[in-house]
Amino acid sequence: MSFDPAILARVQFAFTVSFHIIFPTISIGLAMFLAIVEGLWLKTRDPLYFQIYRFWLGIFAMAFGVGVVTGIVLSFEFGLGFAKFGQMAGPAIGPMIALEVLTSFFLEAGFLGIMLFGLNRVGPRLHFFATCMVALGTLFSASWILSANSWMQTPDGVAVQNGHLVVTDWLKVIVNPSWLYRLPHMLAAAYITGSFLVSGVGAWYLLRGEHIEFGKRTVSMGMGFATVLIALQVFLGDILYGTMLKYQPAKMQAAEGFWDKQSESPAPYYWIIVPDQKSQRNRFALGTPYLGSIWLTHSLHGRVEGLGNTPPDLQPQMGIVFYGFRIMYGIAILMFSLAVASLWLRWRGRLFSTRWFLRILVVMTPSGVLATLGGWYVAETGRQPWVIYNILRTADAVSPVPAGVLLSTLIAFVCVYALFMAAFLIFAGRMIKRGPKDAPAYAEASGSLKPALKPGMANGATRNAAVTE
Amino acid sequence: MDLPLLSALFAAFALLLYVVLDGFDLGVGALLLLPSDERVRDRMVDSVVPIWDGNETWLIMAGVTLLAAFPVAYGILLPAFYLPLIVMLLALGLRGVSFEFRMQTERMRRAWDIAFSLGSIVAALMQGLIVGGLIQGIAVDGEHFGGSVFDVFRPFCLLVSLAVLSGYVVLGAGWLHLKGTAALRAFAERILHTAVPAYLGLASVSTAAATLVQPQMLAAWSAHMTLLSAIALLFLLLAITLWRAIGGRSDGRPLFLGLALFVLGIAGLGVAVFPDIVPYRLSLWDAASSSQSQVFVLLGAAIVTPIVLSYSAFAYYVFRGKTPEQGWEI
Numbered sequence A: 001m002s003f004d005p006a007i008l009a010r011v012q013f014a015f016t017v018s019f020h021i022i023f024p025t026i027s028i029g030l031a032m033f034l035a036i037v038e039g040l041w042l043k044t045r046d047p048l049y050f051q052i053y054r055f056w057l058g059i060f061a062m063a064f065g066v067g068v069v070t071g072i073v074l075s076f077e078f079g080l081g082f083a084k085f086g087q088m089a090g091p092a093i094g095p096m097i098a099l100e101v102l103t104s105f106f107l108e109a110g111f112l113g114i115m116l117f118g119l120n121r122v123g124p125r126l127h128f129f130a131t132c133m134v135a136l137g138t139l140f141s142a143s144w145i146l147s148a149n150s151w152m153q154t155p156d157g158v159a160v161q162n163g164h165l166v167v168t169d170w171l172k173v174i175v176n177p178s179w180l181y182r183l184p185h186m187l188a189a190a191y192i193t194g195s196f197l198v199s200g201v202g203a204w205y206l207l208r209g210e211h212i213e214f215g216k217r218t219v220s221m222g223m224g225f226a227t228v229l230i231a232l233q234v235f236l237g238d239i240l241y242g243t244m245l246k247y248q249p250a251k252m253q254a255a256e257g258f259w260d261k262q263s264e265s266p267a268p269y270y271w272i273i274v275p276d277q278k279s280q281r282n283r284f285a286l287g288t289p290y291l292g293s294i295w296l297t298h299s300l301h302g303r304v305e306g307l308g309n310t311p312p313d314l315q316p317q318m319g320i321v322f323y324g325f326r327i328m329y330g331i332a333i334l335m336f337s338l339a340v341a342s343l344w345l346r347w348r349g350r351l352f353s354t355r356w357f358l359r360i361l362v363v364m365t366p367s368g369v370l371a372t373l374g375g376w377y378v379a380e381t382g383r384q385p386w387v388i389y390n391i392l393r394t395a396d397a398v399s400p401v402p403a404g405v406l407l408s409t410l411i412a413f414v415c416v417y418a419l420f421m422a423a424f425l426i427f428a429g430r431m432i433k434r435g436p437k438d439a440p441a442y443a444e445a446s447g448s449l450k451p452a453l454k455p456g457m458a459n460g461a462t463r464n465a466a467v468t469e
Numbered sequence B: 001m002d003l004p005l006l007s008a009l010f011a012a013f014a015l016l017l018y019v020v021l022d023g024f025d026l027g028v029g030a031l032l033l034l035p036s037d038e039r040v041r042d043r044m045v046d047s048v049v050p051i052w053d054g055n056e057t058w059l060i061m062a063g064v065t066l067l068a069a070f071p072v073a074y075g076i077l078l079p080a081f082y083l084p085l086i087v088m089l090l091a092l093g094l095r096g097v098s099f100e101f102r103m104q105t106e107r108m109r110r111a112w113d114i115a116f117s118l119g120s121i122v123a124a125l126m127q128g129l130i131v132g133g134l135i136q137g138i139a140v141d142g143e144h145f146g147g148s149v150f151d152v153f154r155p156f157c158l159l160v161s162l163a164v165l166s167g168y169v170v171l172g173a174g175w176l177h178l179k180g181t182a183a184l185r186a187f188a189e190r191i192l193h194t195a196v197p198a199y200l201g202l203a204s205v206s207t208a209a210a211t212l213v214q215p216q217m218l219a220a221w222s223a224h225m226t227l228l229s230a231i232a233l234l235f236l237l238l239a240i241t242l243w244r245a246i247g248g249r250s251d252g253r254p255l256f257l258g259l260a261l262f263v264l265g266i267a268g269l270g271v272a273v274f275p276d277i278v279p280y281r282l283s284l285w286d287a288a289s290s291s292q293s294q295v296f297v298l299l300g301a302a303i304v305t306p307i308v309l310s311y312s313a314f315a316y317y318v319f320r321g322k323t324p325e326q327g328w329e330i
Helices: A005-044 A047-080 A083-117 A119-153 A170-174 A179-208 A212-247 A249-256 A291-297 A318-348 A355-363 A367-381 A403-434 A460-468 B003-031 B038-048 B052-069 B071-080 B082-104 B109-136 B155-179 B182-213 B215-223 B225-245 B253-273 B291-318
Strands: A158-161 A164-167 A269-276 A281-288 A386-388 B276-278
Touching (some): A005 A119, A005 A179, A047 A212, A047 B052, A047 B071, A083 A119, A083 A164, A083 B071, A119 A386, A179 A212, A212 A318, A403 B082, B003 B038, B003 B253, B003 B291, B052 B082, B071 B082, B082 B109, B109 B155, B182 B215, B182 B253, B215 B225
Antiparallel strands (some): A158 A164, A269 A281
């Protein structure tokens, strides 16, 4: 059996990066949520907030841990699987990632220990500061990595000299044409992911009639954030769509599923297609008539541009781009509908008692993660065959590593990551099933909690109980 | 100003910090295999859990500085060390998630501790293989790696990997000597009594073997005879001092002497291969990216590193002293 090293290197990168992005998406969202909740706790001294904080801190810690260890892999994979990419793009994206490490990885790592284990030692105010620093770290990290990735999508500010890239203008490299739109899009995605995660778990408790106060507060907060953010996201997504149409027309052409240079008029909006890249046509297509013209051209009879406008050797694979986009877009429509429904139910005072709504929220718990993955598939597979758009082809970037070795390490990654995922799901599931612990008595105390939290004989018994639990 | 040299110094600084910091927590991880008492193992993990993530970040810093400032070397070295790097990354991953997952289960905790320990041991061994591979030299073809990914599995590299593992065990035991009480402190003393001679022996044999497998090493010794001899002599003296500090009144002395040993080892290696970034093949100036990239990294590093170092030190300060018997639970 023979494999193409280029394909294997790509599958390996796709697998490891897809697996990785799940966890930062969760931890960016949860870090912000935790910062808000702890801030509310300090402001109101309502022990319910502390209970929410402690519960979600546990899940955040696990997601963060998996995100860190799978992220380290990526920073080396630029060279392991794609040595030529590292050599070519290093001068541009290397310094950005270096700054990411300096301004965000260290910030997260430095304050994570205090956030997870330091409340007894530093007191609530400094602890809140640590939580904020971790949330800020995730934000900086997203900012730099989106800048680096956006530069690969819409490279700017560089020149090629003797086969090496030379940066001519750092401002243009960092603030490249798509970064300003892609960063808020990703941040909103992460915060929406966190909101639905929190709402889904809260809704599950409400349906089971357990931890009612916890469930009500988290559903209320989660859907509140989700409502504002999804409205914003629809707007941000629309702007980004226009930007990418301008810079990478092939990507958006593939995302809409039309092959001909101009679609028929009126154009349908496709939901399901079976594309045949070789003969440049769809074997099957199912869509809603007129909707394509209305959504994409804002007119009743407008024609949509198809992938035929791009020469076949410069086309991305339509199927994966199309379905990535449909998954993201479909979930976004669902989320938007739920947000509208939540506003109505909230106004009628039935947000916590409408069982069908709560059931949908439970099903939607991981929806943000799926939508984010769909979006990244559009971004990354839609850029193909380029790794740096219009500068370096993916196939030319691959390292001189034999196919057999690549296949073995791919299998090793799949096995180890499957273990990570299984453990994460089992332990997170158990935590959710066990439910939040009652807030300790000291959570209600006013003023500084430091004396109450000082390790000593007085509360030694409760502390040991907490450890053995 | 010699920008590539400054970038190389920054990369070396990051690598040094990585080796000494993650060195002790990898060492603690390696030792986790031994104690059968779960409470002792809990204390061991508790002693490093608040700070390990920051320690490991220095590895990414070193790797990414290589990417930014010496992209040509990055593109040669990473494929050359493809296998040990992938195995190391998987091992570090397994160890990293074990920190979180072991706390989630009573029944399976031992299994996660074994994963934790094997992850730490394998990561240390792979790092040693890479150091050995660098010393022995790698095949380069123009700007690409020209050898086989299996080249690194050679007897000399295996010897160096054992030396690195034993060194990390010394650091780990030194850390437990500092942070542990009662049974844990006694355990640390027992380990140090074995690990220090083992480390000294393996490091000496590796140093001698290096001159046999790589003639350039012999040349480096004759070129820098006084300096390298001084480093070797100091290494020996500090190792003896470390041996005598085991079980002594100062909790921290074995750790700090162990750290000094690593600084000396890396300094010696640096003197021997300078100014090459791919040893004997490519100097740091030939591998450097253009000055715009160097300036960006160096400016960022100059501004942000002091801040990073101060809050990292603060994190160590928050969790100073002996690791509490009852853990850190909020």
